[in-house]
Structures are given as C-alpha cells and as structure tokens.
Amino acid sequence: MLKGNHNKGVQGNRNGTSNVKEHRSKERLNLPFVGIPSFYRFPVCHDLETLDADIAFLGVPFDEGTLHRPGSRLAPRCIRDASLRTAPKNGEYFDINRKKIFLRDLINENRIWDCGDTDVRYSLPMDTFKNLSNDVATILSRGAFPVVIGGDHSITYPIVRAYATDPIDLVVIDGHLDFSDSRMGVTHASGNPLRRCSELSNVRKIVHVGIRGIRLTKKDYDAAIENGNVVITDADLRKHGIVKCLKKAFPLKNVYVSIDVDGLDPVIAPGTSGLEPGGVRYEEAIALFELLTEHAPIVGFDINEVNPFLDPSYVTAVLATNLIMQFLFLATSARHWRHRKLIPSKQWL
Numbered sequence: 279m280l281k282g283n284h285n286k287g288v289q290g291n292r293n294g295t296s297n298v299k300e301h302r303s304k305e306r307l308n309l310p311f312v313g314i315p316s317f318y319r320f321p322v323c324h325d326l327e328t329l330d331a332d333i334a335f336l337g338v339p340f341d342e343g344t345l346h347r348p349g350s351r352l353a354p355r356c357i358r359d360a361s362l363r364t365a366p367k368n369g370e371y372f373d374i375n376r377k378k379i380f381l382r383d384l385i386n387e388n389r390i391w392d393c394g395d396t397d398v399r400y401s402l403p404m405d406t407f408k409n410l411s412n413d414v415a416t417i418l419s420r421g422a423f424p425v426v427i428g429g430d431h432s433i434t435y436p437i438v439r440a441y442a443t444d445p446i447d448l449v450v451i452d453g454h455l456d457f458s459d460s461r462m463g464v465t466h467a468s469g470n471p472l473r474r475c476s477e478l479s480n481v482r483k484i485v486h487v488g489i490r491g492i493r494l495t496k497k498d499y500d501a502a503i504e505n506g507n508v509v510i511t512d513a514d515l516r517k518h519g520i521v522k523c524l525k526k527a528f529p530l531k532n533v534y535v536s537i538d539v540d541g542l543d544p545v546i547a548p549g550t551s552g553l554e555p556g557g558v559r560y561e562e563a564i565a566l567f568e569l570l571t572e573h574a575p576i577v578g579f580d581i582n583e584v585n586p587f588l589d590p591s592y593v594t595a596v597l598a599t600n601l602i603m604q605f606l607f608l609a610t611s612a613r614h615w616r617h618r619k620l621i622p623s624k625q626w627l
C-alpha cells in the first residue's frame with residue numbers, strides 16, 4: 279500500500295508525500311537514525327599520519343580499569359550514536375543562549391575529523407595504553423586538538439603522557455580524587471590516573487572539581503594536598519559557586535580538561551559506574567568551560583566513564599554530546615585558541 283505520489287510525478291503536498299524533484303535532489307536530510315555514525319557526522323580519518331585537521335575526535339573503547347560495573351568500553355560507539363541528534367545542520371551550530379553561531383569555518387573547511395578508535399589489545403592494558411599514547415602524540419604532531427572519548431578514567435594518564443607541552447595544568451571534573459598510588463600492585467586503574475599524571479615532569483597543577491562521597495581515603499586526600507592540588511568539593515560549590523572556587527586555582531596555563539561524568543549529579547548522569555549523590559550541575563560545567571577558555575589556552579579534552587549498559591535512556595550519552603560541543607563552542611571562539619601549544623612527546627611517536 280506504499281503508493282508514494284512521486285511514482286505518479288505529482289508535486290509534493292502537505293499530506294507528507296514528496297515530489298519527483300525533491301526525490302532526485304542530492305540534498306539529504308540525514309536523519310539521526312540514517313547512515314554510518316561518526317561523531318557528529320564529521321568526516322572519518324582512517325590514517326592518522328595523513329590527518330589534516332584542527333580538531334580530532336578519538337574513541338577509546340576500554341574499561342579494563344573499572345573498579346565496579348564495566349561497560350564504558352561501549353561509550354564511544356554510544357556517544358557517536360547519540361551525537362547524530364546534534365550533528366550540525368547547515369554547516370554550523372546556533373547557540374540560543376549566546377545568540378551566536380559557532381564552528382562554521384571549522385565545519386565548512388573540513389577542519390574537524392573523527393579519527394576512529396584506539397586499538398584495544400584486550401587483556402593487555404599496557405599495550406592498549408601504548409597505542410593510545412601513540413595515537414594522541416600523532417594527532418598532536420599533525421597540529422590537531424584531541425577530543426578523546428573514553429572508556430574508563432584510566433585513559434587520561436596515557437593521553438597526558440603523550441604531551442611534551444610544558445607546563446600543563448589539569449582541570450578535572452570528578453566525584454573522586456583518582457589520586458591513589460597503589461593498592462595491591464594496582465597502579466593504572468580508574469582510581470589512579472591523576473596520581474600517575476602528577477608524576478610527569480611537565481604536569482604542574484591539578485585542580486579537582488566536584489569531589490564528594492564517603493569512599494575517599496584521608497591518605498589520598500593528604501597526598502593530593504601535599505602535591506599542591508586544588509580540591510574543590512561539592513560543598514564548596516554549593517557555598518561559594520563555581521566562579522569563586524575555580525578562581526582560587528588561577529593562574530593556569532596550557533590547560534588539559536578531563537571530565538569524568540561521575541563528577542556530575544547522578545540525577546543528570548545516571549549512566550556511570552562511580553555514582554555519588556550530589557555533584558556538579560550542567561550549568562556549572564558550562565560556567566567552568568567559560569572561565570577556563572577565557573583564562574588560558576586549552577591543550578586537550580577528554581570525557582570518560584559513560585556506561586551505556588547502566589543507562590538505556592541515553593541521557594548520560596546525550597549529556598556527554600552536549601558537554602563536548604559546549605566546550606568546543608567556547609574553546610574555539612576564545613582568543614586563546616590560536617595560542618594552544620600542542621607539542622607531542624617524541625617518546626610516543
């Protein structure tokens with residue numbers, strides 16, 4: 279009974295039928311459920327050595343560092359899918375809050391690419407980390423800004439060690455410090471990445487935002503304070519607001535931003551393994567991006583710990599797609615964008 283009017287050569291009408299002319303048009307609607315999903319439908323780069331981009335998306339489908347419920351290995355694919363809802367229309371984004379168009383030139387000049395996923399050597403996490411460091415160093419060597427989609431939070435250390443930029447300051451939204459040194463020989467899981475980063479000679483300051491919960495040990499907290507980290511708790515945010523809290527950590531330089539979605543309120547980010555009541559609100563995360571991008575050049579970004587198994591509603595993946603884009607809107611329109619220092623560590627090339 280599917281008798282489309284186009285078969286009869288009749289002009290389209292308001293009954294929802296198309297006409298011949300439109301049917302033959304090369305223009306596509308590319309609805310979110312149609313086609314091959316790349317991040318936000320950006321073009322796909324199959325060979326990092328030939329990458330010619332300003333911004334490079336990289337997936338890391340790895341969750342062998344998860345303490346509790348695994349599944350974040352499926353986040354890059356899920357976030358690609360969720361991002362199709364927010365793929366740019368007409369080669370640009372319009373932000374209603376700021377009444378401003380973003381990313382137009384970068385999109386129209388093909389400066390943003392999806393570089394696929396780091397190759398995961400399953401059961402060999404250190405080999406996976408080597409692949410990840412190599413991928414990030416290669417992206418940096420091509421002059422592109424990496425946007426990395428995890429994976430559990432253990433991926434942040436192999437990313438940061440791929441930089442030779444000096445100094446680097448880390449700003450991390452997270453419910454936890456992730457500053458554990460070693461537990462029964464475990465040193466590279468999702469609870470360790472910022473401790474490992476602190477051991478890199480070019481990492482200067484670490485700023486934790488959204489810390490809360492009752493699982494934190496005093497030993498890890500004392501170690502973070504002794505290292506000079508700035509710890510902004512959930513209670514600090516409620517009492518003083520994000521602006522005042524973050525300004526305490528200034529000045530910062532060459533900022534690397536890492537977002538563990540468990541840093542956000544589980545009410546808006548239920549799909550993650552490390553749930554903690556309370557936490558950073560969406561508006562506070564955006565305000566943090568605003569402050570940071572106005573303050574200093576940004577050198578990299580990752581978002582991690584989205585677990586699609588724990589969130590069939592997709593709300594956490596959609597949150598991630600919005601956070602990524604809001605971050606890119608602000609970073610690319612900031613005056614510091616052109617001064618970003620993307621220097622790869624030769625060790626990982």
Ligand SMILES: [Mn+2]
Pocket residue numbers: 431452453454456468538
């Ligand atoms: Mn974390």
